Amino acid sequence: MEKYSVIVIGAGASGLMAAGRAAEKGAKVLLLEKMKRPGRKLMITGKGRCNITNDLPVDEFITKVFPNGRFLRNVFSQYYNEQFLALMNKLGVKTVLERGGRYFPESQLANDVVEALQNWVRKLGVEIRNDYNVDSLWIEEGKLKGVQIQQKKIKAKYVIVATGGLSYPVTGSTGDGYKLAESVGHTIVSTRPALVPLETDSLLPSKLAKLALKNVNAIVWQNGKKLAEEFGEMGFAPSALTGPIIITLSRIVVDAINEGKEIEITIDLKPALDDKKLDNRFLRDLEANPKKKFKSIFSTWLPSQMVPVLLDYLGLDGDKECNQITAKERKEIRKAFKSLPFKITGYQSWDKAVITAGGVKTSEINPKTLESKKMPGLYFAGEVIDVDAVTGGFNLQIAWSTGWVAGNAVEVNKE
Helix, strand or coil, X not given: CCEEEEEEECCCHHHHHHHXXXXXXXXXXXXXXXXXXXXXXXXXXXXXXXXXXXXXXXXXXXXHEECCHHHHHHHHHHCCHHHHHHHHHHCCCCEEEEHHHEEEECCCCHHHHHHHHHHHHHHCCCEEEECCCCCEEEEECCEEEEXXXXXXXXXXXXXXXXXXXXXXXXXXXXXXXXXXXXXXXXXXXXXXXXXXXXXXXXXXXXXXXXXXXXXXXXXXXXXXXXXXXXXXXXXXXXXXXXXXXXXXXXXHHHHHHHCCCCXXXXXXXXXXXXXXXXXXXXXXXXXXXXXXXXXXXXXXCCCCCHHHHHHHHHCCCCCXXXXXXXXXXXXXXXXXXXXXXXXXXXXCCHHHCCEEEEEEXXXXXXXXXXXXXXXXXXXXXHHHECCEECCCCHHHHHHHHHHHHHHHHCCCCCC
């Protein structure tokens, strides 16, 4: 019978870290991956650029984590962004800091990060087996003995579950870890897509598909009450809002929709100008060009793709002369610029979600070691745990840190 010190299930970001750290400690490690190659989801993060971490200090970082960032405080005290950046440097992956405190590989290629981590664990003696799907944990007389794959049992003192969540199922994230956790009595907090495009019944997104807006403000409303807002970039897809600020806001919108609440998002296209300043600008431009067609002035206020769409939305004739625009029409234009409304009707599916909300309940996991409180010797790392964060490198840092801590927690028997 095959025997290892540690079996890590899942060769994504957290699994590679867990396997590497356990091997550094001298453990005999088997890393099992259900897909044909490790790091499939890691390859597509940051649109293939791999936003590996963020430079926020821990106190600020944990405010970006749901539902309880404090659970990670002890984890981050053991392994945080500085340590991971040092590892990247050691492995020959140069990194660059971009706006928003986001770190990327200098090459802008996620593949470089994946290859570096694979080479690292292999040099440490980790055995990687691809196309291996773990059927169940091997439990005898209430004790963890290893894992079972079909009719084959593989023995190990420790098992680290790093199987990911449910987002991007094509990469292998199909909820396997939740079943393994449930089999030993763990509670799984309801899973749902997080960081996902939001669907709307408005016709505007389809007409504006692929348009990217910068420096806009998006506000989430529920029955006239502001729930949240984000400033930055967003975009449109057929029947949906997308882009960084929408994806970030989706974390609370998805939960609100699942609770049956009616949600609206308004977009402020000119957040740097209040109503009065914006109206003054409109007046100035219209009065300076009284005989020009209105659409020629309107096009100086908006991206070109939005001009015919907004004119149609407002019911305005772009061929009217500027001196024919009434105060009422100007008010409607201002309202659209400062509060363009979109009724949110739902959210897109798992194959569009960046991350999974929900997972193994944190109160059932030791926050210092990430060991199961239900089954000694069983550990959890990464997205399978009920912690998730906004975009900006936060979720990958959670994966690096939880993976390292789980791998570090194993006690290596030198026999």
